Amino acid sequence: MNPGPSAPPIAPGATIGILGSGQLGRMLAMAAARLGLKTHIYAPDPGPAFDVAAQHTLASYDDEAALAAFADSVAVVTYEFENVPAQTAAVLEAHRPVLPRPEALAATQDRLVEKQFLNGIGVATAPFMAVDDAGALARAVAQLGLPAILKTRRFGYDGKGQVMIREGADLENVFASIGAQPAILEGVVPFAREVSVVAARGRDGSFTAFDVCENEHENHILSLTRVPARIAHETSACAVAMTQRIMDALGYVGVICVEMFVVEATAPGVDRETLVVNEIAPRVHNSGHWSIDGAVTSQFEQHVRAICGWPLGSTRRHGEIEMRNLIGEDANRWRDILGESGASLHLYGKHEARSGRKMGHVTRIVGG
Numbered sequence: 001m002n003p004g005p006s007a008p009p010i011a012p013g014a015t016i017g018i019l020g021s022g023q024l025g026r027m028l029a030m031a032a033a034r035l036g037l038k039t040h041i042y043a044p045d046p047g048p049a050f051d052v053a054a055q056h057t058l059a060s061y062d063d064e065a066a067l068a069a070f071a072d073s074v075a076v077v078t079y080e081f082e083n084v085p086a087q088t089a090a091v092l093e094a095h096r097p098v099l100p101r102p103e104a105l106a107a108t109q110d111r112l113v114e115k116q117f118l119n120g121i122g123v124a125t126a127p128f129m130a131v132d133d134a135g136a137l138a139r140a141v142a143q144l145g146l147p148a149i150l151k152t153r154r155f156g157y158d159g160k161g162q163v164m165i166r167e168g169a170d171l172e173n174v175f176a177s178i179g180a181q182p183a184i185l186e187g188v189v190p191f192a193r194e195v196s197v198v199a200a201r202g203r204d205g206s207f208t209a210f211d212v213c214e215n216e217h218e219n220h221i222l223s224l225t226r227v228p229a230r231i232a233h234e235t236s237a238c239a240v241a242m243t244q245r246i247m248d249a250l251g252y253v254g255v256i257c258v259e260m261f262v263v264e265a266t267a268p269g270v271d272r273e274t275l276v277v278n279e280i281a282p283r284v285h286n287s288g289h290w291s292i293d294g295a296v297t298s299q300f301e302q303h304v305r306a307i308c309g310w311p312l313g314s315t316r317r318h319g320e321i322e323m324r325n326l327i328g329e330d331a332n333r334w335r336d337i338l339g340e341s342g343a344s345l346h347l348y349g350k351h352e353a354r355s356g357r358k359m360g361h362v363t364r365i366v367g368g
């Protein structure tokens with residue numbers, strides 16, 4: 001059940017259904033509340049989104065009766081993570097629109113399918129080969145060379161389910177180390193920077209992008225986002241155009257994040273940057289958190305606008321911005337951050353500061 005461009009917009013006062021109870025769901029619910037909308041969170045585990053939503057359902061993603069009741073209680077269903085099972089989306093779609101469309105989940109849940117989709121629409125990725133067993137890994141290594149990165153096809157995030165393979169590695173052991181499951185081998189991209197484009201597409205095909213973000217990771221977890229990215233103007237324009245091509249191809253509605261590598265190609269007489277897409281997140285994204293305090297419309301509000309059939313908002317930035325994640329014990333510095341003029345603190349209300357856990361973030365406008 002998908003609303004066409006002519007379907008009536010959802011009115012303030014309606015309820016949006018969100019799958020997932022994490023901080024992304026929490027910030028979506030807060031943005032929805034500001035616009036007079038209610039939210040109903042559905043998740044198998046309690047999380048920070050439960051604290052700020054009018055309603056929640058604690059049930060598994062294969063509980064079809066609970067899914068049907070949830071869908072019937074909302075005007076539209078969206079999600080804060082990409083591993084929504086296909087059957088869950090199908091059950092929900094029989095009752096209410098699911099946006100972004102489940103086709104976007106199918107195209108992005110599996111790294112092999114995702115890369116084939118991207119190459120099919122003319123978007124560059126790292127060179128890759130499918131690897132289903134240790135023998136296929138040996139053939140892929142012979143073809144792509146080393147070093148290379150082996151990644152599970154599904155359920156990888158924050159560097160989980162991937163391993164760098166160097167000369168001399170025992171390939172049987174390497175394949176076993178990722179759980180001997182379907183994978184892809186990727187060539188290593190010699191990137192100068194990692195950037196992301198957070199953009200929105202409305203039900204009517206309207207499109208807006210935030211300025212390109214530059215991202216730094218520590219231990220595979222996003223640590224710092226800077227906006228604007230320190231890349232050439234033409235590179236930014238190309239990154240945004242690529243994102244729009246991806247969204248149009250998927251008939252996408254909502255906010256997306258496309259993560260890319262910037263490669264500096266310096267051949268004699270040539271000095272330019274090229275872009276290679278690493279992965280697509282069919283949802284709001286950590287690298288867009290700066291937009292809450294640093295742009296006219298946040299990524300969360302933009303997502304709500306898009307799925308409700310409302311006009312998209314301005315993505316104009318308030319200056320040069322830095323967003324830093326507060327991981328684990330970092331969040332214990334909350335008092336110092338509160339005392340800092342110009343710092344906007346966000347805490348997600350998680351009880352336990354386990355190492356590697358995203359506890360909050362802080363946004364600073366560092367320049368005009």
Ligand code: AMP
Binds near residue numbers: 158159162187190217
């Ligand atoms: P991913 O789980 O695909 O987002 O990868 C996590 C991080 O590993 C990326 O943000 C990069 O820093 C690095 N990485 C992943 N794939 C490649 C690649 N093909 N070449 C170089 N670095 C990579």
